[in-house]
Amino acid sequence: MRCEEIQIALLEAQKYPQEILPAEWIKHLETCPDCREVRELWQQLSHFPAPVPDPGLTERFRKRLAHEVPQTKRRSPLLAGWGLPLAATLLLAVGGAFAAGYSLRPLPTNPRREALAEFRRGTAADRLQTIALVTSNRSGDSNLVMALLERVALDPSVEVRLSAVEALYIFGSDPSLGDRIAEALPSQDQPRVQLALVDLMVALRERRAAEALRRLVQEHRLGPAARHHAEARLAEQRM
Amino acid sequence: MESLDDSELMARVRAGHGETALVLLFERHHGPLFGFLYRLTGHTATSEDLVQDVFLRVLRYANSFRPGEAFRPWLYRIARNVLADHWARRKAELPLDLHAMALPAPTNCAHADLEYAQDQDRLQQALNQMPLEKRELLLLSRDPELSYADLATTYGCSISALKVRVHRAMQELRSLFFQPMEVR
Numbered sequence: 001m002r003c004e005e006i007q008i009a010l011l012e013a014q015k016y017p018q019e020i021l022p023a024e025w026i027k028h029l030e031t032c033p034d035c036r037e038v039r040e041l042w043q044q045l046s047h048f049p050a051p052v053p054d055p056g057l058t059e060r061f062r063k064r065l066a067h068e069v070p071q072t073k074r075r076s077p078l079l080a081g082w083g084l085p086l087a088a089t090l091l092l093a094v095g096g097a098f099a100a101g102y103s104l105r106p107l108p109t110n111p112r113r114e115a116l117a118e119f120r121r122g123t124a125a126d127r128l129q130t131i132a133l134v135t136s137n138r139s140g141d142s143n144l145v146m147a148l149l150e151r152v153a154l155d156p157s158v159e160v161r162l163s164a165v166e167a168l169y170i171f172g173s174d175p176s177l178g179d180r181i182a183e184a185l186p187s188q189d190q191p192r193v194q195l196a197l198v199d200l201m202v203a204l205r206e207r208r209a210a211e212a213l214r215r216l217v218q219e220h221r222l223g224p225a226a227r228h229h230a231e232a233r234l235a236e237q238r239m
Numbered sequence: 240m241e242s243l244d245d246s247e248l249m250a251r252v253r254a255g256h257g258e259t260a261l262v263l264l265f266e267r268h269h270g271p272l273f274g275f276l277y278r279l280t281g282h283t284a285t286s287e288d289l290v291q292d293v294f295l296r297v298l299r300y301a302n303s304f305r306p307g308e309a310f311r312p313w314l315y316r317i318a319r320n321v322l323a324d325h326w327a328r329r330k331a332e333l334p335l336d337l338h339a340m341a342l343p344a345p346t347n348c349a350h351a352d353l354e355y356a357q358d359q360d361r362l363q364q365a366l367n368q369m370p371l372e373k374r375e376l377l378l379l380s381r382d383p384e385l386s387y388a389d390l391a392t393t394y395g396c397s398i399s400a401l402k403v404r405v406h407r408a409m410q411e412l413r414s415l416f417f418q419p420m421e422v423r
């Protein structure tokens with residue numbers, strides 16, 4: 001075994017220190033100072049004392065929660081902050097993509113093409129992951145917008161649909177997005193997704209999106225919950 | 240409610256009436272999370288604020304938690320985002336206050352204890368010299384409750400790719416830790 005293989009194997013061993021190393025490794029470690037050093041360092045790291053937080057921290061959190069929650073409840077999380085940073089945060093929460101400048105995520109060699117094919121495959125969890133992955137590379141791409149809209153319209157999982165709506169925030173600068181969402185809204189059969197789409201249209205803060213939304217309301221093309229939601233949002237934003 | 244597991248508590252949080260459930264999750268997980276944040280920021284008050292920020296985001300983004308999903312990897316995903324925002328706010332990565340990171344002096348100053356404390360100090364200093372993302376990766380890797388499969392999910396890569404990355408970070412730490420002390 002090469003030293004690198006041993007050292008990578010030691011990664012597993014450092015997690016489960018109670019397990020006994022294979023005899024072959026022990027023999028190698030005895031003769032190889034390099035690998036011994038790595039092992040020693042992992043042991044040091046795992047014994048790194050953990051600083052303990054202040055015992056009153058839970059209580060402080062409880063108070064902060066009581067103080068801040070009424071505010072967050074009043075606003076839809078999607079509207080709590082406008083624009084891309086929030087959308088990015090949402091995606092991060094959904095799938096673990098990374099904020100710009102902090103990216104550790106290696107994208108596949110051809111992320112978009114691979115992911116577009118992936119969009120239809122796997123479990124709902126896989127599709128959520130795909131949406132987060134592909135949009136972490138956030139730049140306008142109409143294929144991607146179409147793929148996301150397809151998920152919004154057709155995916156059997158409501159969670160996947162909602163996550164695709166969230167991902168669309170990334171493409172808020174795409175001028176055709178408002179129209180496309182206005183097209184998608186009336187045929188959406190999931191009330192929660194309809195509401196999320198209304199929020200997205202409002203968040204686009206674009207006159208055309210607002211007009212399209214108002215038209216949908218006037219033409220009675222939205223379900224009652226979505227219509228009520230849209231009216232409230234339009235009034236709120238004075239769009 | 241104490242008998243519920245993390246995923247069940249999250250189901251309550253998702254359902255929108257889970258403030259007690261959230262506080263329970265906080266109680267269960269904030270200790271190690273604080274340790275992780277402290278090792279990265281080197282600052283007690285900052286880490287205490289960030290821990291709370293993480294759990295407020297748990298509430299806010301509870302809908303993105305998939306039922307039955309392991310809670311801790313998801314929590315650390317949020318923690319990484321909170322950290323990313325924290326660093327972005329601070330714009331540049333300011334040098335860590337090494338003094339603030341110093342470990343409490345050993346109460347019993349036996350030779351072995353002192354040596355141990357010195358090693359730990361040296362280790363923290365070696366970590367401080369590493370790029371943030373590698374430091375973070377190593378600190379997460381040592382957490383026995385996060386498997387490499389969990390971490391691969393968090394970092395969006397395969398397990399083998401993740402291990403190679405951890406291995407490389409380890410090599411860097413090793414060269415920093417074992418390098419002879421600079422004499423001026």
Ligand SMILES: [Zn+2]
Binds near residue numbers: 002003004006035036
């Ligand atoms: Zn070796």
